[in-house]
Amino acid sequence: MVCHMNEIRHIFAGRRAVLVTMHGKESVIGPVLAAELGIEVMALTHINTDQFGTFTGDIARRDSQYQTAIAKATAGLDASDCDLGIASEGSFVPHPEVPWVTINRELVVVVDRRHDWVIEGWATSVETSAARREVTTCEAARAFCDAVGFPAQGVILRAGGAAPTLFKECTTHAAFDAQVAQVLQTQQTIHLETDLRAHRNPKRRAVIQQAVAQLVANAQRICPACAAPGVRVVETVYGLPCEWCGTPTNLRKAEVFGCIRCDHRYEQGSGDGLASAEHCQMCNP
Ligand SMILES: [Zn+2]
Ligand SMILES: [Zn+2]
Numbered sequence: 001m002v003c004h005m006n007e008i009r010h011i012f013a014g015r016r017a018v019l020v021t022m023h024g025k026e027s028v029i030g031p032v033l034a035a036e037l038g039i040e041v042m043a044l045t046h047i048n049t050d051q052f053g054t055f056t057g058d059i060a061r062r063d064s065q066y067q068t069a070i071a072k073a074t075a076g077l078d079a080s081d082c083d084l085g086i087a088s089e090g091s092f093v094p095h096p097e098v099p100w101v102t103i104n105r106e107l108v109v110v111v112d113r114r115h116d117w118v119i120e121g122w123a124t125s126v127e128t129s130a131a132r133r134e135v136t137t138c139e140a141a142r143a144f145c146d147a148v149g150f151p152a153q154g155v156i157l158r159a160g161g162a163a164p165t166l167f168k169e170c171t172t173h174a175a176f177d178a179q180v181a182q183v184l185q186t187q188q189t190i191h192l193e194t195d196l197r198a199h200r201n202p203k204r205r206a207v208i209q210q211a212v213a214q215l216v217a218n219a220q221r222i223c224p225a226c227a228a229p230g231v232r233v234v235e236t237v238y239g240l241p242c243e244w245c246g247t248p249t250n251l252r253k254a255e256v257f258g259c260i261r262c263d264h265r266y267e268q269g270s271g272d273g274l275a276s277a278e279h280c281q282m283c284n285p
Contacts, residue, residue, distance in 0.1 A: 011229055012219070013038030017084035017110065020047045020076035024199040025088050028208050029108060033086070036216040039110075041086060044076050052089075065091050065107055070118065073111040083113040088208055092130055092196060102130040104204060106211040110219070117260050119230035121215025125207045129153050132193040141180045142173075144192050150176065154200025158191035159183045168195060221257070225264035234258035237267065242280035249275040 017039050019026050030041035052068050072087035088108045095101040103126055110119045131148055135141045145155055150173070157167040157179055167183075170176040183190050198204055214232075221231040235256035239248035254269045277283040 011115075012084075014040075015084050016040045016042060016082050017086050018042055018044050018076040018080040018082040019086040020044050020049060020072050020079075021088070021198075022047075022049050023197045025208065028198070028205050029086060029088065029212050032209070032212045032216060033110075037219055039084065042080075042082075044079060047075050047079060065089050065105065066109075066120075069107050069109045070111060073109055077111065077113055085111040085113070087111075088198070088211070090196070090198070090204060090208070092128065095126065101126055102128045104128045104130075104207050106204070106207045108208065108211045108215050110215065115228075117228060117230060119215060119219050119260065120232060121211045121213070121218055123207050123210035123214060125203070125210075127203055127206075129194045129201060129203045130196065132191065134189050134191055135180075136184075136189050138177060138180050138184065141190065141192060142177065145173070145176060148194050149202075152202055154195030154197065156193050156195050157183060158193065159187060164191070168197075168200075223259035223262060223264050224266070226259060226262040228259055228261040230260040231257050232260070234265065240270075240273070240275040240279075242277055242283055243274040244277045244283050245280065247280055247282045249279040249281070251275045251279055 017033070019029060019041050021043055022045060026041055026043035033039040033041055049072060052072055069087045069089035072089065073085035076087065077085035086109065088106065090104060090106045092102050092104055095103050103124060105122065105124045108121045112119070129148055133144045135144060148155060151171050154168070155170070155176065158164045167179050170179055180190060195201060196204065198208060218232040219229050222229055223231050233255045236252055237254040237256060238250055238252055240251040240253040241247065242249055252270050254267045256265055256267050258265045
């Protein structure tokens with residue numbers, strides 16, 4: 001086990017990886033993979049990733065988040081001479097218990113054609129900039145922009161009903177105000193929404209960064225049975241026992257790690273193994 005880092009360097013170091021992105025994700029993903037795994041990331045910007053689905057709803061996402069990420073990475077591999085393909089895919093969904101809260105879930109994958117395995121990293125955040133508003137005046141449009149942090153955070157204008165026109169590329173207040181004024185000449189309301197694309201969304205870039213950190217941690221975890229990298233959490237076990245009476249609580253007790261290549265799984269406890277009595281149904285009902 002002491003030679004893990006050397007094995008990892010041996011697997012990844014000096015390899016070139018292709019990253020398909022239209023939205024500048026190489027600046028978020030590339031430096032970390034270079035520093036931690038020795039992978040040289042090159043961005044491929046000419047593949048239209050919108051074909052895999054967009055957030056603005058003009059093209060619906062066909063597959064699950066995971067399948068979409070794999071499809072993007074595979075498209076990059078097919079279009080290059082690399083045998084490592086990287087892709088990132090995000091989703092914005094309502095929180096299952098608090099529906100008015102939006103969850104941003106980010107996935108980054110490394111598809112390794114040389115070894116025929118996929119290494120993944122996930123991150124989840126409720127700190128999103130997802131917001132939308134109908135406005136009828138330039139002043140109201142400007143207020144929405146100020147509220148969401150434009151221009152660092154992008155704002156999309158949606159004009160028209162059944163077949164709306166989207167204006168996504170305003171990056172200055174002057175351009176935005178001019179676009180709003182122009183649309184308001186021909187219609188009464190404009191639908192504004194925050195741009196969820198990575199290069200126009202600082203909060204999302206932070207979550208992608210966390211997903212990359214998890215990917216690196218997974219890549220550095222080697223399967224004790226078959227020596228493949230990429231071992232990741234496949235299950236969370238709840239029921240940490242109460243410190244006073246031993247009753248299982250709702251707190252996390254352990255994580256089950258699973259290999260990406262073989263069937264090997266192992267459990268690893270979290271913390272000191274006891275829950276504070278305040279979480280106990282018996283001691284603190
Ligand atoms: Zn108890
Ligand atoms: Zn294994």
